[in-house]
Amino acid sequence: MGTQSSGVRGLRPAAVLGLSMTAGALAAMAAQRHTVGAANERLECPEKRAGGQRQADPAMQRHRHRELRGKAVDDPELAEVLAVFEERRVSRGAGPER
Numbered sequence: 001m002g003t004q005s006s007g008v009r010g011l012r013p014a015a016v017l018g019l020s021m022t023a024g025a026l027a028a029m030a031a032q033r034h035t036v037g038a039a040n041e042r043l044e045c046p047e048k049r050a051g052g053q054r055q056a057d058p059a060m061q062r063h064r065h066r067e068l069r070g071k072a073v074d075d076p077e078l079a080e081v082l083a084v085f086e087e088r089r090v091s092r093g094a095g096p097e098r
C-alpha cells in the first residue's frame with residue numbers, strides 16, 4: 001500500500017505545476033490581447049480619443065503611429081495590426097506616411 005500512495009503523491013506536484021503553467025500562459029495571453037486591442041482601438045478610432053473631434057491633429061497622429069511602429073519591432077501581433085491599418089490608409093487614398 002505504501003508504494004501505491006507514493007505514486008499518487010508524485011503526481012500531485014506535477015499536476016499543480018501543470019495547472020500553474022497553464023494559468024500563467026493564459027494570463028500572459030490575456031495581457032497581450034488587451035495590449036493589441038488597445039493599439040487597434042487607437043488606430044481605428046482616433047476621433048474618440050481626441051474628445052470627439054472630427055480629425056485628430058495630423059502631426060500627433062504621425063507621432064503616435066511612429067511610436068507604435070517602434071513597438072511593433074518587438075511585437076509581431078502589433079506589427080500585423082499596423083499592417084492592416086496602413087493597408088486601409090493607402091486604400092482610402094491617404095498615401096504613405098512621411
